[in-house]
Amino acid sequence: MSALAAARYGKDNVRVYKVHRDEKTGIQTVVEMTVCVLLEGDIETSYTRADNSVVVATDSIKNTIYITAKQQPVTTPEVFGAILGNHFVEKYNHIHAAHVSIVTHRWVRMNIDGKPHPHSFVKDSPETRNTQVDVIEGKGIDINSSINGLTVLKSTGSQFWGFLRDEFTTLKETWDRILSTDVTANWQWRRFGSVSEVRANVAGFDKAWQSARDITLKTFAEDNSASVQATMYKMGELILAGAPLIDTVEYALPNNHYFEIDLSWHKGTKNTGKDAEVYAPQSNPNGLIKCTVGRSGQKAKL
Ligand SMILES: O=c1[nH]c(=O)c2[nH]c(=O)[nH]c2[nH]1
Numbered sequence: 351m352s353a354l355a356a357a358r359y360g361k362d363n364v365r366v367y368k369v370h371r372d373e374k375t376g377i378q379t380v381v382e383m384t385v386c387v388l389l390e391g392d393i394e395t396s397y398t399r400a401d402n403s404v405v406v407a408t409d410s411i412k413n414t415i416y417i418t419a420k421q422q423p424v425t426t427p428e429v430f431g432a433i434l435g436n437h438f439v440e441k442y443n444h445i446h447a448a449h450v451s452i453v454t455h456r457w458v459r460m461n462i463d464g465k466p467h468p469h470s471f472v473k474d475s476p477e478t479r480n481t482q483v484d485v486i487e488g489k490g491i492d493i494n495s496s497i498n499g500l501t502v503l504k505s506t507g508s509q510f511w512g513f514l515r516d517e518f519t520t521l522k523e524t525w526d527r528i529l530s531t532d533v534t535a536n537w538q539w540r541r542f543g544s545v546s547e548v549r550a551n552v553a554g555f556d557k558a559w560q561s562a563r564d565i566t567l568k569t570f571a572e573d574n575s576a577s578v579q580a581t582m583y584k585m586g587e588l589i590l591a592g593a594p595l596i597d598t599v600e601y602a603l604p605n606n607h608y609f610e611i612d613l614s615w616h617k618g619t620k621n622t623g624k625d626a627e628v629y630a631p632q633s634n635p636n637g638l639i640k641c642t643v644g645r646s647g648q649k650a651k652l
Pocket residue numbers: 510521576577578579605637639
C-alpha cells in the first residue's frame with residue numbers, strides 16, 4: 351500500500367516585467383522578475399483519484415501572477431510575494447499554503463554624460479535579488495531574502511595557514527593569496543503575522559538588502575582574511591547587528607581557486623611566490639564553505 355506523503359504544485363519560470371512611468375518627471379522605473387508559485391492544501395485526491403475539481407490550474411496561477419503585478423506594487427519583492435501568496439490562501443478554502451519564489455533581475459539605470467538616464471538600463475552582472483515567501487494558513491508568513499551570484503575577487507589580503515596537516519595534505523600554507531567567490535547570502539526574517547505586518551516593513555526589506563550587500567563587499571575588501579570561514583562569519587555578525595527583525599544569516603561561498611604557474615622551464619622565468627603574476631584560474635573543483643549565523647541562545651545545527 352502506498353500513500354501520498356507530500357505534494358505541492360504550481361507555475362514556475364513566470365517571467366514578468368513591469369514599468370512605472372512618472373508622468374511629471376518623465377522618469378521610468380523597471381522591474382524584471384521570474385516568479386514561481388507552488389500551492390499546498392487538500393489536493394491529495396487530484397493525485398490519488400484523478401480528481402481535478404481541487405486543482406487551481408497552473409495556467410490560472412500564472413494569470414493571477416500577472417493580474418497581481420498589474421494591481422499591486424512589485425517592489426519590494428518581499429511585499430509582492432506576501433500579497434500574491436496570501437491571495438491563494440484567502441481565495442481558495444482548500445489551499446492552506448502558498449510558496450512564492452521571486453528572482454529579481456538586475457537592471458541598473460544608465461548614467462549618460464554623468465546624468466541618470468530617465469528610461470535606459472544596463473544589466474551589469476548576472477547577480478540577482480531573490481526572495482522566498484511562504485504563506486502558511488493559521489501560522490503566518492515566513493520570508494527569506496537573498497543575494498545571489500555576486501562575484502568578487504581580491505588580489506591580496508587573504509591568507510590560509512595553520513590548517514590540519516596529515517598524510518593527505520599537499521597544500522602549502524600561504525600568507526598572501528588571491529581570494530574569489532560567487533556570493534550567495536540569505537537572511538531569514540522573523541515570522542510575520544499578516545500581510546499588513548509585511549507591508550509595514552517595506553522599507554526594511556530594501557534597507558536590509560542594501561546593507562547586506564554593502565557589508566559583504568566592505569568586509570570582503572577590508573578583512574585581512576584568515577580563511578573564507580572567518581571572513582564570512584564576520585559578514586554574518588555585522589548583518590545581524592544592524593537588523594533586529596532578521597533571525598539568521600546564511601552564506602554559501604565557493605572558493606574559486608587561482609593556481610600559481612611554475613614557468614621556470616622557460617629560461618628560468620620566475621613566476622611563483624612573491625614573483626607570481628600570471629595565474630591559472632580554475633573552474634573546478636572548488637572549495638564550498640557554508641555557515642548560518644544566528645543570535646546567541648539559538649544554537650546552530652552543526
Ligand atoms: O579559506 C579556506 N578555507 C578552507 O577550508 C580551505 N581549504 C583549502 O584547501 N583552502 C581553503 N581556504
